[in-house]
Amino acid sequence: MNLVDPGAANSAGAVFRRSPSLRSSGKLPPRRMRLKRTAIAYSGSVSAVQSEQEVKAAAGEERRRGFDFSQYAAEKVELVNEALDGAVAMRRPAVIHEAMRYSLLAGGKRLRPMLCIAACEFVGGEQSAAVAAACAAEMVNTATVIHDDLPWLDNDDLRRGQPTSHKVFGYKFLVTATKNASPERILACVVELANATEGIAIGQVVDMHLTGNNANVTLGTLEFIHNHKAGVLIEASVVMGAILGGGSHEQVDKLRIFARKIGLLFQVVDDILDVTMSSQEIGKTAGKDLATDKATYPKLLGLKGAREFAKKLRDEAKEQLVEFDSDKATPLAALAEFIAYRKK
Numbered sequence: 001m002n003l004v005d006p007g008a009a010n011s012a013g014a015v016f017r018r019s020p021s022l023r024s025s026g027k028l029p030p031r032r033m034r035l036k037r038t039a040i041a042y043s044g045s046v047s048a049v050q051s052e053q054e055v056k057a058a059a060g061e062e063r064r065r066g067f068d069f070s071q072y073a074a075e076k077v078e079l080v081n082e083a084l085d086g087a088v089a090m091r092r093p094a095v096i097h098e099a100m101r102y103s104l105l106a107g108g109k110r111l112r113p114m115l116c117i118a119a120c121e122f123v124g125g126e127q128s129a130a131v132a133a134a135c136a137a138e139m140v141n142t143a144t145v146i147h148d149d150l151p152w153l154d155n156d157d158l159r160r161g162q163p164t165s166h167k168v169f170g171y172k173f174l175v176t177a178t179k180n181a182s183p184e185r186i187l188a189c190v191v192e193l194a195n196a197t198e199g200i201a202i203g204q205v206v207d208m209h210l211t212g213n214n215a216n217v218t219l220g221t222l223e224f225i226h227n228h229k230a231g232v233l234i235e236a237s238v239v240m241g242a243i244l245g246g247g248s249h250e251q252v253d254k255l256r257i258f259a260r261k262i263g264l265l266f267q268v269v270d271d272i273l274d275v276t277m278s279s280q281e282i283g284k285t286a287g288k289d290l291a292t293d294k295a296t297y298p299k300l301l302g303l304k305g306a307r308e309f310a311k312k313l314r315d316e317a318k319e320q321l322v323e324f325d326s327d328k329a330t331p332l333a334a335l336a337e338f339i340a341y342r343k344k
Contacts, residue, residue, distance in 0.1 A: 125245025
Protein backbone atom coordinates (compact mmCIF):
# COMPACT_ATOMS: atom_id res chain seq x y z
CA MET A 1 0.00 0.00 0.00
CA ASN A 2 1.45 3.36 -1.06
CA LEU A 3 -0.32 6.47 0.16
CA VAL A 4 2.00 9.02 -1.40
CA ASP A 5 3.18 9.68 -4.91
CA PRO A 6 6.60 8.02 -5.37
CA GLY A 7 7.92 11.08 -7.12
CA ALA A 8 6.91 13.36 -4.28
CA ALA A 9 8.46 11.03 -1.74
CA ASN A 10 11.71 10.95 -3.68
CA SER A 11 11.85 14.72 -4.07
CA ALA A 12 10.77 16.59 -0.95
CA GLY A 13 10.12 13.80 1.56
CA ALA A 14 13.30 11.89 0.92
CA VAL A 15 15.39 15.01 1.54
CA PHE A 16 14.53 14.81 5.22
CA ARG A 17 14.12 11.01 5.47
CA ARG A 18 17.63 9.72 4.94
CA SER A 19 17.37 6.96 7.50
CA PRO A 20 15.61 3.76 6.34
CA SER A 21 11.89 3.32 6.85
CA LEU A 22 10.50 0.94 9.41
CA ARG A 23 9.82 -1.57 6.67
CA SER A 24 13.48 -1.78 5.66
CA SER A 25 16.48 -3.35 7.32
CA GLY A 26 16.11 -1.36 10.52
CA LYS A 27 19.66 -0.01 10.38
CA LEU A 28 20.03 3.44 11.86
CA PRO A 29 22.20 6.29 10.57
CA PRO A 30 25.73 6.28 12.01
CA ARG A 31 26.16 10.06 12.18
CA ARG A 32 26.89 11.58 15.59
CA MET A 33 26.72 15.25 16.52
CA ARG A 34 29.49 17.00 18.44
CA LEU A 35 27.66 19.45 20.63
CA LYS A 36 27.20 20.02 24.36
CA ARG A 37 26.57 17.11 26.67
CA THR A 38 23.52 17.17 28.90
CA ALA A 39 22.03 15.00 31.61
CA ILE A 40 18.35 15.68 32.15
CA ALA A 41 15.69 13.94 34.20
CA TYR A 42 12.03 14.42 34.94
CA SER A 43 10.52 14.26 38.39
CA GLY A 44 7.16 12.76 39.24
CA SER A 45 5.53 9.75 40.84
CA VAL A 46 7.23 6.38 41.08
CA SER A 47 6.59 4.14 38.10
CA ALA A 48 7.03 0.57 36.99
CA VAL A 49 10.24 1.65 35.25
CA GLN A 50 12.02 3.74 37.87
CA SER A 51 12.79 3.13 41.51
CA GLU A 52 11.91 5.64 44.22
CA GLN A 53 15.61 6.51 44.62
CA GLU A 54 15.93 7.27 40.90
CA VAL A 55 12.88 9.50 40.96
CA LYS A 56 14.23 11.49 43.92
CA ALA A 57 17.56 11.96 42.16
CA ALA A 58 15.76 13.05 39.00
CA ALA A 59 13.71 15.59 40.93
CA GLY A 60 16.84 17.16 42.37
CA GLU A 61 18.47 17.37 38.94
CA GLU A 62 15.38 19.00 37.47
CA ARG A 63 15.18 21.62 40.21
CA ARG A 64 18.85 22.49 39.72
CA ARG A 65 18.22 23.11 36.06
CA GLY A 66 15.15 25.23 36.78
CA PHE A 67 12.90 23.27 34.43
CA ASP A 68 9.32 22.59 35.58
CA PHE A 69 7.96 19.84 33.36
CA SER A 70 4.47 20.01 34.89
CA GLN A 71 4.19 23.68 33.99
CA TYR A 72 5.68 23.06 30.54
CA ALA A 73 3.21 20.26 29.83
CA ALA A 74 0.24 22.26 31.10
CA GLU A 75 1.11 25.18 28.85
CA LYS A 76 1.52 22.99 25.77
CA VAL A 77 -1.69 21.07 26.47
CA GLU A 78 -3.63 24.33 26.80
CA LEU A 79 -2.10 25.61 23.56
CA VAL A 80 -2.93 22.42 21.67
CA ASN A 81 -6.45 22.15 23.07
CA GLU A 82 -7.24 25.70 21.98
CA ALA A 83 -5.80 25.05 18.52
CA LEU A 84 -7.79 21.83 18.15
CA ASP A 85 -10.97 23.54 19.29
CA GLY A 86 -10.52 26.15 16.60
CA ALA A 87 -9.51 23.64 13.97
CA VAL A 88 -12.67 21.52 14.19
CA ALA A 89 -15.52 23.98 14.36
CA MET A 90 -19.17 22.89 14.36
CA ARG A 91 -20.47 22.72 10.80
CA ARG A 92 -23.12 20.76 8.95
CA PRO A 93 -23.83 17.91 9.10
CA ALA A 94 -23.79 18.55 12.83
CA VAL A 95 -23.75 14.91 13.91
CA ILE A 96 -20.41 14.29 12.16
CA HIS A 97 -18.68 17.33 13.61
CA GLU A 98 -20.19 16.67 17.02
CA ALA A 99 -18.71 13.15 16.94
CA MET A 100 -15.34 14.52 15.78
CA ARG A 101 -15.23 17.06 18.59
CA TYR A 102 -16.42 14.51 21.14
CA SER A 103 -13.33 12.37 20.64
CA LEU A 104 -10.79 15.00 19.63
CA LEU A 105 -11.53 17.33 22.54
CA ALA A 106 -11.95 14.60 25.16
CA GLY A 107 -8.61 15.44 26.70
CA GLY A 108 -5.67 13.11 26.83
CA LYS A 109 -1.97 13.60 27.34
CA ARG A 110 -1.42 15.41 24.00
CA LEU A 111 1.93 13.66 23.96
CA ARG A 112 2.42 13.67 20.20
CA PRO A 113 1.70 17.39 19.81
CA MET A 114 4.07 18.14 22.68
CA LEU A 115 6.79 16.08 21.05
CA CYS A 116 6.22 17.85 17.74
CA ILE A 117 6.49 21.30 19.32
CA ALA A 118 9.46 20.31 21.50
CA ALA A 119 11.33 18.97 18.46
CA CYS A 120 10.64 22.19 16.57
CA GLU A 121 12.03 24.29 19.42
CA PHE A 122 14.92 21.85 19.84
CA VAL A 123 16.28 22.72 16.38
CA GLY A 124 15.76 26.45 16.94
CA GLY A 125 12.27 26.98 15.49
CA GLU A 126 9.32 28.85 16.98
CA GLN A 127 6.48 26.74 18.36
CA SER A 128 4.00 28.53 16.08
CA ALA A 129 5.66 26.82 13.11
CA ALA A 130 4.70 23.38 14.42
CA VAL A 131 1.21 23.93 15.87
CA ALA A 132 -0.64 22.85 12.72
CA ALA A 133 1.50 19.71 12.37
CA ALA A 134 1.04 19.01 16.09
CA CYS A 135 -2.73 19.21 15.71
CA ALA A 136 -2.64 17.06 12.57
CA ALA A 137 -0.74 14.37 14.46
CA GLU A 138 -3.31 14.46 17.27
CA MET A 139 -6.16 14.22 14.76
CA VAL A 140 -4.61 11.10 13.24
CA ASN A 141 -3.95 9.67 16.69
CA THR A 142 -7.57 10.27 17.73
CA ALA A 143 -8.79 8.61 14.54
CA THR A 144 -6.62 5.57 15.24
CA VAL A 145 -7.88 5.12 18.79
CA ILE A 146 -11.51 5.42 17.60
CA HIS A 147 -10.74 2.75 15.02
CA ASP A 148 -8.94 0.62 17.61
CA ASP A 149 -11.94 0.68 19.95
CA LEU A 150 -14.50 -0.52 17.40
CA PRO A 151 -16.42 -3.77 18.05
CA TRP A 152 -14.57 -5.83 15.42
CA LEU A 153 -11.18 -4.83 16.87
CA ASP A 154 -10.73 -4.21 20.60
CA ASN A 155 -14.45 -3.63 21.25
CA ASP A 156 -13.61 -1.23 24.05
CA ASP A 157 -16.11 0.73 26.13
CA LEU A 158 -13.76 3.29 27.66
CA ARG A 159 -11.21 5.74 26.27
CA ARG A 160 -9.64 8.70 28.09
CA GLY A 161 -11.96 8.07 31.01
CA GLN A 162 -15.22 8.37 29.05
CA PRO A 163 -17.34 6.11 26.81
CA THR A 164 -15.70 5.39 23.46
CA SER A 165 -16.83 7.29 20.39
CA HIS A 166 -18.74 4.42 18.79
CA LYS A 167 -20.66 3.97 22.01
CA VAL A 168 -21.92 7.61 21.77
CA PHE A 169 -22.27 8.33 18.29
CA GLY A 170 -5.59 15.19 8.68
CA TYR A 171 -3.69 16.19 5.84
CA LYS A 172 -5.61 19.19 4.52
CA PHE A 173 -5.25 20.96 7.86
CA LEU A 174 -1.49 20.37 7.94
CA VAL A 175 -1.02 21.89 4.49
CA THR A 176 -3.41 24.84 4.80
CA ALA A 177 -2.69 25.88 8.39
CA THR A 178 1.12 25.64 8.44
CA LYS A 179 2.61 29.11 8.07
CA ASN A 180 6.09 30.39 7.23
CA ALA A 181 7.44 27.09 5.98
CA SER A 182 8.67 26.24 2.49
CA PRO A 183 6.52 23.99 0.29
CA GLU A 184 9.32 21.40 0.35
CA ARG A 185 9.25 21.17 4.15
CA ILE A 186 5.43 21.03 4.25
CA LEU A 187 5.45 18.28 1.63
CA ALA A 188 8.07 16.38 3.61
CA CYS A 189 5.73 16.52 6.63
CA VAL A 190 2.82 15.25 4.54
CA VAL A 191 5.00 12.30 3.49
CA GLU A 192 5.89 11.61 7.14
CA LEU A 193 2.23 11.64 8.19
CA ALA A 194 1.15 9.52 5.23
CA ASN A 195 3.86 6.95 5.99
CA ALA A 196 2.71 6.90 9.61
CA THR A 197 -0.90 6.29 8.57
CA GLU A 198 0.17 3.41 6.35
CA GLY A 199 2.35 2.02 9.13
CA ILE A 200 -0.50 2.12 11.62
CA ALA A 201 -2.65 0.04 9.27
CA ILE A 202 0.16 -2.49 8.75
CA GLY A 203 0.74 -2.85 12.48
CA GLN A 204 -2.97 -3.24 13.17
CA VAL A 205 -3.36 -5.98 10.57
CA VAL A 206 -0.45 -8.01 11.96
CA ASP A 207 -1.68 -7.48 15.53
CA MET A 208 -5.18 -8.70 14.62
CA HIS A 209 -3.78 -11.74 12.81
CA LEU A 210 -1.76 -12.79 15.86
CA THR A 211 -4.43 -12.13 18.49
CA GLY A 212 -5.27 -15.53 19.96
CA ASN A 213 -2.65 -17.08 17.70
CA ASN A 214 0.63 -15.92 19.21
CA ALA A 215 2.25 -18.98 20.74
CA ASN A 216 5.26 -18.60 18.45
CA VAL A 217 5.51 -14.81 18.34
CA THR A 218 9.07 -13.54 18.71
CA LEU A 219 10.31 -10.27 20.16
CA GLY A 220 11.18 -9.18 16.63
CA THR A 221 7.60 -9.67 15.48
CA LEU A 222 6.24 -7.86 18.52
CA GLU A 223 8.61 -4.96 17.91
CA PHE A 224 7.48 -4.82 14.27
CA ILE A 225 3.84 -4.56 15.37
CA HIS A 226 4.40 -1.77 17.84
CA ASN A 227 6.94 0.15 15.76
CA HIS A 228 4.15 0.41 13.21
CA LYS A 229 0.93 0.42 15.19
CA ALA A 230 2.02 2.97 17.81
CA GLY A 231 5.56 4.09 17.10
CA VAL A 232 5.22 5.55 13.61
CA LEU A 233 2.94 8.39 14.69
CA ILE A 234 5.26 9.37 17.53
CA GLU A 235 8.13 9.27 15.06
CA ALA A 236 6.21 11.42 12.58
CA SER A 237 5.28 13.92 15.29
CA VAL A 238 8.90 14.45 16.30
CA VAL A 239 10.27 14.51 12.76
CA MET A 240 7.62 16.95 11.52
CA GLY A 241 8.48 19.32 14.34
CA ALA A 242 12.16 19.11 13.48
CA ILE A 243 11.50 19.70 9.78
CA LEU A 244 9.23 22.69 10.36
CA GLY A 245 11.66 24.13 12.90
CA GLY A 246 14.35 24.26 10.23
CA GLY A 247 16.33 21.25 11.44
CA SER A 248 19.34 19.96 9.53
CA HIS A 249 19.59 16.45 8.09
CA GLU A 250 21.76 15.40 11.04
CA GLN A 251 19.32 16.79 13.59
CA VAL A 252 16.33 15.15 11.90
CA ASP A 253 18.14 11.80 11.73
CA LYS A 254 19.10 11.96 15.40
CA LEU A 255 15.58 12.87 16.47
CA ARG A 256 14.14 10.09 14.34
CA ILE A 257 16.15 7.55 16.31
CA PHE A 258 15.07 9.22 19.56
CA ALA A 259 11.43 9.03 18.46
CA ARG A 260 11.64 5.36 17.51
CA LYS A 261 13.00 4.53 20.94
CA ILE A 262 10.29 6.42 22.84
CA GLY A 263 7.62 5.13 20.45
CA LEU A 264 8.44 1.55 21.38
CA LEU A 265 8.88 2.58 25.01
CA PHE A 266 5.34 3.97 25.00
CA GLN A 267 3.93 0.59 23.99
CA VAL A 268 6.05 -1.42 26.44
CA VAL A 269 4.81 0.79 29.28
CA ASP A 270 1.26 0.45 27.91
CA ASP A 271 1.59 -3.33 28.13
CA ILE A 272 2.85 -3.05 31.71
CA LEU A 273 0.01 -0.76 32.75
CA ASP A 274 -2.55 -3.13 31.25
CA VAL A 275 -1.56 -5.83 33.75
CA THR A 276 -0.73 -3.66 36.77
CA MET A 277 -3.36 -0.89 36.86
CA SER A 278 -7.15 -0.65 37.06
CA SER A 279 -9.48 0.75 34.40
CA GLN A 280 -10.14 3.77 36.60
CA GLU A 281 -6.43 4.48 36.93
CA ILE A 282 -5.50 4.26 33.25
CA GLY A 283 -8.73 5.67 31.78
CA LYS A 284 -9.39 2.68 29.53
CA THR A 285 -10.32 -0.95 30.02
CA ALA A 286 -7.51 -2.72 31.85
CA GLY A 287 -6.74 -6.40 31.35
CA LYS A 288 -7.92 -6.40 27.73
CA ASP A 289 -4.66 -7.81 26.39
CA LEU A 290 -4.84 -10.87 28.62
CA ALA A 291 -8.55 -11.36 27.98
CA THR A 292 -8.10 -11.27 24.19
CA ASP A 293 -4.82 -13.22 24.25
CA LYS A 294 -2.66 -10.54 22.63
CA ALA A 295 1.10 -10.76 22.31
CA THR A 296 2.61 -8.35 24.85
CA TYR A 297 6.00 -7.62 26.37
CA PRO A 298 5.04 -8.89 29.84
CA LYS A 299 3.81 -12.10 28.21
CA LEU A 300 7.07 -12.65 26.32
CA LEU A 301 9.55 -11.23 28.83
CA GLY A 302 7.70 -11.44 32.12
CA LEU A 303 6.80 -8.32 34.07
CA LYS A 304 10.33 -7.83 35.39
CA GLY A 305 11.85 -8.30 31.95
CA ALA A 306 9.38 -5.85 30.41
CA ARG A 307 10.28 -3.23 33.02
CA GLU A 308 13.99 -3.72 32.34
CA PHE A 309 13.42 -3.41 28.59
CA ALA A 310 11.45 -0.19 29.10
CA LYS A 311 14.26 1.26 31.15
CA LYS A 312 16.78 0.30 28.45
CA LEU A 313 14.70 2.03 25.76
CA ARG A 314 14.40 5.16 27.90
CA ASP A 315 18.16 5.32 28.39
CA GLU A 316 18.87 4.71 24.68
CA ALA A 317 16.42 7.45 23.70
CA LYS A 318 18.01 10.01 26.01
CA GLU A 319 21.44 9.03 24.73
CA GLN A 320 20.47 10.54 21.37
CA LEU A 321 20.26 13.96 23.05
CA VAL A 322 23.44 14.05 25.12
CA GLU A 323 25.53 15.82 22.48
CA PHE A 324 23.04 18.65 21.93
CA ASP A 325 22.54 21.91 23.79
CA SER A 326 21.15 21.03 27.21
CA ASP A 327 18.54 23.81 27.41
CA LYS A 328 16.97 22.89 24.09
CA ALA A 329 17.14 19.16 24.85
CA THR A 330 15.46 19.46 28.26
CA PRO A 331 11.78 19.23 27.13
CA LEU A 332 12.41 16.20 24.91
CA ALA A 333 14.37 14.40 27.63
CA ALA A 334 11.62 15.20 30.12
CA LEU A 335 9.00 13.83 27.73
CA ALA A 336 11.00 10.60 27.43
CA GLU A 337 10.96 10.32 31.22
CA PHE A 338 7.24 11.07 31.28
CA ILE A 339 6.56 8.25 28.84
CA ALA A 340 8.71 5.89 30.91
CA TYR A 341 6.77 6.24 34.11
CA ARG A 342 3.34 7.49 33.12
CA LYS A 343 0.46 5.84 34.94
CA LYS A 344 -2.15 6.13 32.22
